[in-house]
Amino acid sequence: MLIDSFDEMNGRPGSAEVRPPYASLRKWLDDTSAETFDARRDQAEHFFRRVGITFAVYGDNESSERLIPFDVIPRVLMKSEWDFLERGLKQRVTALNAFLADIYGPQECLRAGIVPSDLIFQNPQYRLEMKDVAVPHNIYVHIAGVDVVRVGENDFYVLEDNARTPSGVSYMLENREVMMRLFPELFMSHRVAPVENYPDALLATLRSVAPIRQSRDAVVTLLTPGRYNSAYYEHSFLADKLGVELVEASDLFVKDDVVYMRTTQGPTQVDVIYRRIDDDFIDPLAFRPDSVLGVPGLINAYKAGNVTLANAIGTGISDDKAVYTYMPDIVRFFTGQEPLLQNVPTWRCREPDSLSYVLDNLGELVVKEVAGSGGYGMLVGPHATKAEIEDFARKIRHSPEGFIAQPTLSLSTCPTFAASGVAPRHVDLRPFVLSGSDEIRIVPGGLTRVALKEGSLVVNSSQGGGTKDTWVLDGGS
């Protein structure tokens, strides 16, 4: 079932018109034989298997690791479209950082009634440990993976801000690399903005947020929970590209509120930790005492200003889906501007009027748990059975404050290889926004995720989604 969606190539589904950025891709699709595509897709799969880029799926009995399907037809944005998105993303992330600095500082937005204080105070993601702690350079979200969906030619919505430890950037980089190997001719005929400089941009960002200190270069490390984490491949990939040490907790120790890394040359002081481990597990003396993945004393070193954690502790509060609903007001309050990117209109089930509307219209809505992520714990009304809807209604009635609901958005579609040939499939976009003390950096594009099942709107890789290379075309087409 394809609802009336904007198609990235044709504008309207089934239209014979081809939008300018796709003009020569259309020709490429028409001129390339099915056999060639089959061969290239096999090669792509071999490539991904060889580099070992896999994704562990929790709760999946069959195999703990699998490949995320890759689709060879790129998703294309015009430079002018991207420029708009980039402005909107910078505005949004600027507001996010100001919001976090405020709720962990003077709390002006709470006093002004922009966001209800109970929503912040009662949320365990609001880390009391961080109140009045001066984080280096006052930046909280150094890396955001903002999920953007398109519903019309000029209509972009932000679905989630992902301000904790967003993943997926390794796919953005690997997808480009495999496309350049398989279809070098495409990159001769198209001026595709490069993404290969992402590791440089990330390293520059991380170095820029080191605690202010003497002349030596900042020492940056990437802290991983270890090889059993679903994104471990990405952790090792990024550490390698950045040229920094990939460390686990046991490689680090804290002495006199300073963090050191054990090396063969003795202990080395660490200035910036790009941590891919959740707040709860990062320091057993501060958070979950049963965590064996954390560094004892790290939070004390952090609060003493001797190390930068990227992202900061406590950014999860802005990922809460109830807090999300206030983002347009947060953008206005902190930037003084109208938001460029829209928020999806959202019913907060904690409000009685919204609750009764949601319960009456479950069949048309998407319902999400406020604390959920990765497409888990979510109801897509139009695709759900009667029993699923009834089951969800019971859950919502039981704890309304745990849920929000949104209209079912008709995510844009992009031509994608399916069993039946090339067919439109729904896509989203996750650009990675890097906030340093000097500037905000975004490499053009991001990760495009695609729902491979016909009509499906769930693009999450944990739910059977795939990915595509994302092109921002310089100079028109």
Place this chain on the structure above:
Amino acid sequence: MRLQITHETRYTYEQPARSIMQILRLTPRNHDGQHVVRWRIEPGAEGKLTSGSDHFGNIVHVFSADESVQDLAIVAVGEVETSDVAGIVRQAVERVPDGCYLRSTISTEADEAIRAFAEKQRDGAGRTLPTLHNLMEAVHGAIRFDRDPTSTSTTAAEAFALGLGVCQDLSHVFIAAARHLGIPARYVSGYVLPPEGVVMQQAGHAWAEGLVPDLGWVGFDPTHLTCPTPSHVRVAIGLDSSEAAPIRGSRRGGGGETMAVRLTVEPAPGGQYQRQE
């Protein structure tokens, strides 16, 4: 009353342990009804002791041992002068917004049973103070003191289902129920001169505080069925026991450990208490 307190926590490791770091919440602060006359922390190993305060305003010491240690005793010792304030906590350091004390944690989550139990304790006229008194009485009745079946990680729901527990469990159930009723509540760790008199105690004490409109924070000790008296010494607060725990530690190596507490709370010689006798 002037109370003299000696609180020794002794860790014994199977093998020498390295990189020992301990977070100590073992030092009381001054507020109405409580004046710390003298207090010190004595770690029984070479190392570094620094002091500061945490986000709740608790005094926190961090102890890091220099060398491997197989046997480590941490002693807190001092004297505190107390007076009767009917359990009302005034002039204490408050750093966390009151609304945060409505947040539930893993150990203080109210399950169906605790929610139903809490509902029955509501005061007919909707007043907070009588509700909290009802709740204290009900928790005292619902959970019989028994050291055996629960541990430091037992949740309120588990203890309530068992009907057995220690002061930590009674306090967690009280807090879970109060928060369910919309009353901010928090955990207190501290000391008490037991009603039966001076004895060797094997653990510190714990109770709860609830926020009462126009009155502020008021203590409730469901174990002893009383609001805190001059026999209570208040040391640290938190959302639950894990945040107010007297000692949280980490180490490398060492194998298994045993922990033994020797605690005495007694009227100080020459103190007011004795003169009244």
